Amino acid sequence: MALLEIHDLEVKFALRSGPVTALRDISFSLDRGQRLGIVGESGAGKSVAAFSILNLISRPGYISKGKILFDGNDLAQLNPSQLRNVRGNRISMIFQDPMMTLNPVLTVGAQMVESLQAHTRISRQEARKIALEKLRLVHIPSPEKRLDQYPHELSGGMKQRIIIAIALLLNPDIIIADEPTTALDVTIQAEIMDLLLELCEDRNLGLILITHDLGVVSQVTERTIVMYAGRIIEMGPTKEIINDAQHPYTQGLINALPQQGIPGRRLNQIPGSMPPLQQLPNGCAFHPRCAYAKAACKEQIPAFTQSGGCQVACHMVAELVNQAGKSPALENSPSTGQDS
Numbered sequence: 001m002a003l004l005e006i007h008d009l010e011v012k013f014a015l016r017s018g019p020v021t022a023l024r025d026i027s028f029s030l031d032r033g034q035r036l037g038i039v040g041e042s043g044a045g046k047s048v049a050a051f052s053i054l055n056l057i058s059r060p061g062y063i064s065k066g067k068i069l070f071d072g073n074d075l076a077q078l079n080p081s082q083l084r085n086v087r088g089n090r091i092s093m094i095f096q097d098p099m100m101t102l103n104p105v106l107t108v109g110a111q112m113v114e115s116l117q118a119h120t121r122i123s124r125q126e127a128r129k130i131a132l133e134k135l136r137l138v139h140i141p142s143p144e145k146r147l148d149q150y151p152h153e154l155s156g157g158m159k160q161r162i163i164i165a166i167a168l169l170l171n172p173d174i175i176i177a178d179e180p181t182t183a184l185d186v187t188i189q190a191e192i193m194d195l196l197l198e199l200c201e202d203r204n205l206g207l208i209l210i211t212h213d214l215g216v217v218s219q220v221t222e223r224t225i226v227m228y229a230g231r232i233i234e235m236g237p238t239k240e241i242i243n244d245a246q247h248p249y250t251q252g253l254i255n256a257l258p259q260q261g262i263p264g265r266r267l268n269q270i271p272g273s274m275p276p277l278q279q280l281p282n283g284c285a286f287h288p289r290c291a292y293a294k295a296a297c298k299e300q301i302p303a304f305t306q307s308g309g310c311q312v313a314c315h316m317v318a319e320l321v322n323q324a325g326k327s328p329a330l331e332n333s334p335s336t337g338q339d340s
């Protein structure tokens with residue numbers, strides 16, 4: 001049994017207009033030392049999936065079905081105090097915006113000491129020593145000085161390193177990072193990703209990386225889940241997904257990466273946009289945007305088919321595999337109108 005196993009997870013939002021299903025049939029697992037990426041456009045459900053692992057979905061959202069097994073315990077069934085023991089202690093989260101985690105009126109040291117003392121019975125002096133050790137671990141320059149600084153005195157990259165240090169305070173088994181570099185410039189993004197990779201390898205940490213950026217996923221993760229409209233539509237080894245994506249949506253995401261464009265040509269994008277969850281079409285939710293849609297796609301939700309090392313939810317996967325080398329999104333989608 002893997003350290004974390006998600007089985008048939010379903011999350012709903014109780015809206016005035018009626019319940020809306022935000023996640024359906026989500027199943028995956030993660031063990032110590034494994035690195036998993038969850039990708040998709042905004043609204044695909046990837047952040048809801050991440051938040052629901054720690055039961056952090058706020059009302060009107062709720063887990064309506066499924067199991068979240070961590071070390072054999074179902075997190076969906078734990079009471080608030082049992083859940084607090086898991087959060088931070090065993091599974092930590094890193095958010096996109098450091099200011100969601102950092103308190104602007106407390107020094108970095110005070111926040112780290114406070115976090116440690118909230119979970120453990122140690123003295124202030126011991127807590128400060130551990131905080132310093134974690135700042136060194138994330139390669140913060142002049143760590144002693146940083147302990148006495150306020151968040152506004154630090155750069156964006158430094159703040160994100162401090163968030164990672166806070167996430168490591170209690171030596172968790174798993175870190176869930178929700179778009180951890182979106183607010184940072186490209187060079188700092190690469191440094192933070194290198195740091196996460198190093199920490200996972202050196203400390204046998206499990207990582208769930210939530211991102212809209214397949215480039216980031218290819219840099220850090222071993223396995224990738226692609227989500228669309230609240231469902232998993234493709235999952236498998238990251239290398240295979242990047243080099244040989246089978247689902248038309250995944251192919252579209254890859255073709256939209258800037259480096260895939262030929263110099264002087266226009267960038268590719270997937271035509272249309274993701275439907276709102278209240279108005280999902282019947283059948284495959286991607287069918288209004290898919291160049292391969294057939295009659296069955298408009299009526300039946302595709303089940304997973306094993307294709308190579310990947311599982312793909314597409315009625316046409318066998319046909320697409322036979323068209324090796326052909327890229328539907330690249331050939332059929334209109335351009336964005338931007339020059340690459």
Ligand code: SF4
Binds near residue numbers: 285294
């Ligand atoms: Fe396209 Fe049909 Fe596959 Fe959906 S099931 S991705 S509509 S071919």
